[in-house]
Amino acid sequence: MAIDKVWSSQISHRAGELCLGGIAARSLATNFGTPTFFLDEQDFRDRARAWKSALVGAFGDHSGNVYYAAKAFICTEVARWVAQSRIGLDVCTGGELAVALAAGFPPERMQVHGNNKSMAEISQAIEIGVGVIVVDSLIEIARVASIAKSLGKSQKILLRLTPGIEAHTHESIATAHEDVKFGFSIASGAAWEAILKVCTHKEIELIGFHSHIGSQILATDAFGVAADRVIELAAKFRDEFGYELAELDLGGGFGIAYLPGDVPLLPEIVLPALWTAVESACQKYRLGIPKVSIEPGRAIVGPAMFTLYEIGTIKKVILENGAERNYISVDGGMSDNIRTSLYGAQYTGIIANRNCSDELALSRVVGKHCETGDIVIRDIYLPVDVVPGDLFAVPATGAYGRSMASNYNHVPRPPVVAVIDGKARVILRRETPADLLRLDM
Ligand code: LLP
Numbered sequence: 001m002a003i004d005k006v007w008s009s010q011i012s013h014r015a016g017e018l019c020l021g022g023i024a025a026r027s028l029a030t031n032f033g034t035p036t037f038f039l040d041e042q043d044f045r046d047r048a049r050a051w052k053s054a055l056v057g058a059f060g061d062h063s064g065n066v067y068y069a070a071k072a073f074i075c076t077e078v079a080r081w082v083a084q085s086r087i088g089l090d091v092c093t094g095g096e097l098a099v100a101l102a103a104g105f106p107p108e109r110m111q112v113h114g115n116n117k118s119m120a121e122i123s124q125a126i127e128i129g130v131g132v133i134v135v136d137s138l139i140e141i142a143r144v145a146s147i148a149k150s151l152g153k154s155q156k157i158l159l160r161l162t163p164g165i166e167a168h169t170h171e172s173i174a175t176a177h178e179d180v181k182f183g184f185s186i187a188s189g190a191a192w193e194a195i196l197k198v199c200t201h202k203e204i205e206l207i208g209f210h211s212h213i214g215s216q217i218l219a220t221d222a223f224g225v226a227a228d229r230v231i232e233l234a235a236k237f238r239d240e241f242g243y244e245l246a247e248l249d250l251g252g253g254f255g256i257a258y259l260p261g262d263v264p265l266l267p268e269i270v271l272p273a274l275w276t277a278v279e280s281a282c283q284k285y286r287l288g289i290p291k292v293s294i295e296p297g298r299a300i301v302g303p304a305m306f307t308l309y310e311i312g313t314i315k316k317v318i319l320e321n322g323a324e325r326n327y328i329s330v331d332g333g334m335s336d337n338i339r340t341s342l343y344g345a346q347y348t349g350i351i352a353n354r355n356c357s358d359e360l361a362l363s364r365v366v367g368k369h370c371e372t373g374d375i376v377i378r379d380i381y382l383p384v385d386v387v388p389g390d391l392f393a394v395p396a397t398g399a400y401g402r403s404m405a406s407n408y409n410h411v412p413r414p415p416v417v418a419v420i421d422g423k424a425r426v427i428l429r430r431e432t433p434a435d436l437l438r439l440d441m
Helices: 025-032 041-062 076-084 094-102 119-128 138-151 190-198 221-241 267-284 339-343 433-437
Strands: 011-014 017-020 036-040 063-069 088-091 110-112 132-135 155-162 204-210 247-249 291-294 305-318 324-330 360-366 375-383 391-395 416-420 423-428
Touching (some): 017 025, 025 305, 025 391, 041 063, 041 267, 041 291, 041 416, 076 094, 088 094, 094 119, 110 119, 119 138, 155 190, 190 204, 204 221, 221 267, 324 375, 339 375
Parallel strands (some): 063 088, 088 110, 324 360
Antiparallel strands (some): 036 305, 360 375
């Protein structure tokens, strides 16, 4: 039973200990070490399925694909779960593609993204027969066309459009306003120019438009505005070319709960809202309803993982206003979770190995790296009796945690351990000092 929606479904609490799949935190730490990312496999699979069935439920015959956004977190085992969930995969680099291929992921269910795909990445994608390439620039239109021609192939593409939306999220992860590196602006006419350009190449088949407005978005309205603008352009396309584009991809970005009280954008809420927006825009512009696809990353893997740390040192400081703050250092930090320092992201966390005092103190959970910005949780009230050796669990670290992890200060990156049916297994092992040295000549 989940103790809060920031935790995954197989989390429970027993005698003061956090348990995943019935396995207590102390036992997880003893068997796998800390810090470690623990991945609730059932929760991941259920979320992948929930997005797929909510898309079908809302869009019926007009449902396209759910593409899991690999950038949130991927390894070969997770790519296999995605394949088994009968959904597609969005990859945006040759590296993500390599993982997908190593897992045996079917290329025809992949969609390839990126604002600066290399010639090698484009060639490989076309050669192996990926389903769709999402084309981002005029230069890329020419590149995809010439590579497809030289390989004697035809490639399906979507054009990535920027519908001019200021999504309500952190500046670094909003992607659909005008002044952005991604895609073709609708307002400036760049999108129309791209359409005309595509039509000069018979090796590329334009099947529709793509729009991704940003990440960690908690309201549905911006998706609706984006859909309206993109569909308006699709109607203009129909007027000019005499046929309708079959597909529309509305991207990912569905926000999750990081703190108790956050309201996530659940599939059963956002997809019916998207259907309403798409249906009414299609009516407004007298267009048939296309097949609609989405690309959730965070919303599938984010809530399914938590990070387990061990607490090391503890120090008390007196603040300017006379109040006290405890600095609680854990054995990881900005190398396994850069989101707090990069985006001011907020997390919650608990002492995971025992019942603690009810008396709480203002605390800051920090890592072991050599800078003051190495913060896991900026402000949190934690029990006053925390001691070195206690375990500290941070929920909702599945997306953009391990995938953005670094070796700063030559800290080995943590493993990912999957838990299902009461059994835990390493799916991505912990790095070792040998891994850190393997590139040195
Ligand atoms: N599709 C496209 C084209 C994207 O660029 C992204 C994310 C997604 C789908 C998946 O978005 P999601 O559903 O996971 O929000 N590192 C940042 C997030 C960057 C997202 C980049 N693109 C963070 O930690 O918040």
